[in-house]
Amino acid sequence: MDQLIQKGADVFRFNMSHAEHGWVRVMVPRIRQLAGKTGRPIAILLDAQGPAIRTGDLKTDLDLKRGDILEFTVGGAKPKEKYSVAVNFDGFVSDVSVGDTVLVDNGLIKLLGIDQGKSRVRCKVMTPGKLGSRRHINLPGVHVNLPPLTKKDIVDLKLGVQLGVDFVGLSFARQKSDLDELRNFLARKKSKALIVVKIEDQSAVRQIDEMIAAADAVMIARGDLGIEIPMEELPIIQRRIVKHCIRSGKPVVVATHMLESMITNPIPTRAEITDVANAVFEQADAVMLSGETTVGRYPVECVQILHRVAQRIERSGGGGILTVDP
Known part of the structure; x- marks a missing residue:
């Protein structure tokens, strides 16, 4: 020091x-x-x-390939997809729309919103990568209600x-x-x-x-x-x-x-x-x-x-x- x-x-x-x-x-x-x-x-x-919007804790990193479906869940919802991760902001599901870009881990992983529900958002992986725990999520151009x-x-x-x-x-x-x-x-x-x-x-x-x-x-x-x-x-x-x-x-x-x-x-x-x-x-x-x-x-x-x-x-x-x- x-x-x-x-x-x-x-x-x-x-x-x-x-x-x-x-x-x-x-x-x-x-x-x-x-x-x-x-x-x-x-x-x-x-x-x-x-x-900040962040992913929750994962037992192991998710090895995401292009075209894979990644599910973001809120409110303790149970996973429905092979690749699923919780987020720390319940309003995430209302802020993300179909067609929105979702960037994770300083933009290293790029996803596209394809489906929106009450407790989950499904995204298609556009840029592959390994997703770990507590990674920062960016929603470019979206006004987040935090x-x-x-x-x-x-x-x-x-x-x-x-x-x-x-x-x-x-x-x-x-x-x-x-x-x-x-x-x-x-x-x-x-x-x-x-x-x-x-x-x-x-x-x-x-x-x-x-x-x-x-x-x-x-x-x-x-x-x-x-x-x-x-x-x-x-x-x-x-x-x-x-x-x-x-x-x-x-x-x-x-x-x-x-x-x-x-x-x-x-x-x-x-x-x-x-x-x-x-x-x-x-x-x-x-x-x-x-x-x-x-x-x-x-x-x-x-x-x-x-x-x-x-x-x-x-x-x-x-x-x-x-x-x-x-």
């Missing part, structure tokens, strides 16, 4: 999709203690899981308030009212934490100016966003969001897959270096690492490389090449 700070880390993010409360209670004071020794201001970001803050989020946010975190991240925010609900919660708890809205779906992109205005900072969460929109649109939308944030005077973070190959490799690809550089050229305020520093083999090296590239681009003067339209 101290090496990460020495190499240039400015913010530590706790992903509450995975983090245990006991571990967070230990790590937050430790980070603050280390930051105190360096004399640098190090912030803590508690990232709420948000209203609450902005789940029961788990409330419990996690209360922990963040107790620990005095500096920022809270709102995942899968779809409209301004989602941010208003979080801000009201923090106000009731007398928390001074600032809100980072994560732009992750088409609805948030369509209302980007309202989302920026309602938040204290913005994160372009390219993982889920890149699933929700055509991949060729992602660089355009990233640049547009950064420009809108600059115009509004709101800090903006570019996140996800910055140095993804370094989860297992000691050096990044040239494309990754260019991606990081482009975020700095666009005048983003921060770039963020995820899997690279959580499960990766080279967390310290990742922070060092990110820091080196960002500093070099800023020294070159290239950070000013993107002008904001009047």
